[in-house]
Structures are given as C-alpha cells and as structure tokens.
Amino acid sequence: MTDRADADQELELALVYRPFSLPLASPLETAAGTIDSRDGFLIRIVGTAPDVDGQAVGYGEATPLAGWTESRADCEAALERASDAIRDGPTAALEAVEKQVAARHAITLALADLRARRVATPLYRYVGQGPMVGRVPVNATIGDGTPEETARAAGEAVDRGFDCCKIKVGARDVETDIERLRRTRAAVGPDVELRVDANEAWTYDEATTSLAAFADLDVSILEQPLPAGALEGHAALREFEPGEGVAIAIDEGLLEHGVDAICEAGAADVLVLKPMALGGIDIARQIAAWVQELEITPIVTTTIDGVVARTGAVHLAASIPNVPACGLATASLLADDLGRDPVLLEKGSAVVPQAKGLGVEGVWAE
Ligand SMILES: O=C(O)CCC(=O)c1ccccc1C(=O)O
C-alpha cells in the first residue's frame, strides 16, 4: 500500500475520532478471562482538494484489548498525535502512532478505505490486486461453558448454518474440557469441523492429555495450548504422535515472538492473524503471504470488534488465497454495534461486500 500512498499526496487530510462502548450480548468466557465489553474509537479521515469532486472519506476503528494491544489511554494519545501529524501527510500520521497497534490499525484502515473508495474498488481487491471473491468461510465462536452449554451452543451454530465451530477451552480442568468436546461431537455429528482455543492455559502435560483425546474426537486445530513464550513446547506438541491429525496454531505467541522465531522453532502449523493486535490489515496481509510460502496456514480473526474493524478483517481474509474458515462471525457476540453490518452470514460463509472501499455506511451520523 505504501507504494500508492502518493495517490493522496494532493489531498489535505484531516482525522477525527470519537469514543464508543459496545457491550457484549453475553460475556465471552475464555481461559484468559471474560470479555464483556469492547470500548474503542471510531475514526474518520477526510481528504479535500480543489480538484477533487466533493470529499474523500475513509473510516477506521481502534478497539484496544487488554493483553493484546496498547491500553485505551495510550490508544487515545496516539490518535491525538496522529490527528495533528496528518496535516503533514499519511506517513507522518503513521509515524506518530509508533507502537500503538490499535491506533495504527484504525489509521491504516481509514486511509485504505478512503483510497479504495476514490478508485471505486472494494477494499479486498485494492489491497490484494487479486480476483473477485464472493465469500469467505467463517467459524462460529463458542465461549467456555459447561459441557451441556457448549454442546447446545455448537448445535445451535450448526442449525444457523455453520460447519466449523471454535470452542474456548482451558478455563476448567482438562477432563471437563474433554467431556465438553465429547458432548459437542455427539451433538453436531462427524461432518462439522471442531477447533479449540486454550488461550495459553495449559502445562505441557495437560496439553498432551487433551491433544490425545481431541485427536480421537477429530478436532482439527488446537490453538495456543501453552503460554506464548513456549515455542519449543508447541514444536514438541506438533510431533506428539497420539495427537496426530490435530494442527497446532499459534496466536498470542505471534505477538511475542514474530514469524521468524516461530518458523525457526517449527512451532506452528497455523498462525492466527488479528489485524487489531498486529497493527493493521496491511501488516496482517504481509504475514499471511509470507507464511503461506512456508506452508503455514494463516487464519484471520477479529478481537470481537465493531463493524468497521470486522468488515476490514473480512476484506483482509478475502484477499488471502485459499484462506480456511476464519473467526469473523463475531457480530452476534455484540449487543450493539457502530452501524449497519454490510456482511451477511450465509451457510457458514461471510458474503464479501463488493461496494467501493470497506462498504460500511452510516457509522458517523452527525
Ligand atoms: O477466532 C474466533 O473465532 C474469534 C476471535 C477470538 O477467539 C478471540 C477474540 C478476542 C480475543 C482473543 C481471541 C482469540 O482467538 O484468542
């Protein structure tokens, strides 16, 4: 995208932001704690120039999450610096956010939305230069609960059309998690893909016990079973024979170590890419292209974001060739949103918006 940053050199850019708070419809229980609200900043970048018809507008979203991004206060301070710096152009605005990943996510998304709208191209084709893509496969996200609750939630997701469920584990003991997966497999039958995400909860021994049981239950992916620091441990789990068939995914570990260290350690079959935590869809896209060359599978997920960031993540996924089911079906976890959702969910897929830019309208009603 940087090679085309020149495209708006002639524009006078202005950035404004406003805070929002989105409660979850029901709190999402994970081994790392409960998420009950997503609070962040909606941003709007407007470009004006004498020879431009009307105004060029783009939207972005910064939704910090403790443990994954900068704090809300640091995010706001970065947006404030960027709103001053953007008078000197987009590069100055990005320099002003430094290491504040959620703020950088918002600014790069708004700039990409603005630029893609100006050339009347859907965002995924603007960033990827690839073919038209109608839909991307998605998974249902199921929080940690009792075995009954888990099996019921997965059954309901399948009734709504999902054929892949990602289940949070690690908040209870390992035997209960195995029971949760046993009940869930019995409820959904053999054809539904089941993945689990432990959010760093386990010791190596707990991980091998669950991995062996999950292999018997045809679980496809075990995400971040061990603490982020444990690259060698994840590499050993990939070689653990009773777990054969279950891919090992790294999520938190990517933020701590980066791609090189993960590849060098042989720690992952799958990498989970969260644009909000990585600093933007541009960075997430670079990582996806890079790791696909190394035969590691990238998966895109949100951090339970509002409609602007969520739709940005859908465009990111649509720009990645052969992306497997992604964690993008998180709208229903929110009780409220920033605006109308342009992404329909249909039979386990997200329908990719084909309007220019992000395709999100009406989020900045004055
Ligand atoms: O991947 C999904 O299905 C939804 C996203 C998700 O699980 C998540 C949401 C917020 C914070 C962390 C995570 C995670 O993947 O660990």
Ligand SMILES: [Mg+2]
């Ligand atoms: Mg995860």
